Amino acid sequence: MKPSSTDRTIDAANTLDLSIELREMAASTRTAEEAAQACACALGQIVKSLVFQGAESNALHLLLIAGNNQADLEMAEIKVGEKLIRADPKRVRKETGFAIGGVAPIGHLTALPIWMDETLLQYESVWAAAGAPNTVFKVSPSLLAEKTGAKVAQLAV
C-alpha cells in the first residue's frame, strides 16, 4: 500500500500538471546510491531533496542536487542571500510532510523556495523521491523546474 505522503506527491503532480512516472520499489531508495541502483540509472540522474534553514531568516530552502554532486553551500548562500544550515529532521517532517530519505521535490505542506542544480538539466529524465523511502518518480528536469518555479543555478561541486 502506498503511504499517504506518496499520494500527496501524486496529487501535487496532478495539481501542477506535471507528468510523472511513479514507481514503488521492492528495495530501499532512501539514499541516492540506493535509488540509482533501484532505478537502474546514473547517480547523476537522482534528485536529492536537501532542506536547509536560513541562519538569519530561519526560513527553509529546498536544494535539489544531483546524486553525484555535493551541495556547495558557499555558492548556495550567495544565491539565497544568507548563511544556510542543515534543517532539523523534525522540522523537515513537520513543514514538508516528508521524512528525510523520502523528501519529494513537490507536495510540501508549507511552500518553500526551491533551487535546482543545473547539472540535472543534462538528462532527459531524472528520478526524485516520491514521499517514502521506497517510492520514486521519473520526471523531465526542465519540466520539474518550470512547474515548481525552481531557480536553476550552479549549486554544486
Ligand code: 5CA
Ligand atoms: N530517496 C533518496 C533519493 S531521491 C533521497 O531522499 N535522497 S536525499 O539525498 O534527498 O535524502 C537523503 C539526504 O538527507 C542525505 O543526502 C543527507 O544529506 C540528508 N540527511 C540525512 N540525515 C540527515 C539529518 N539528520 N538531518 C538533515 N539531513 C539529513
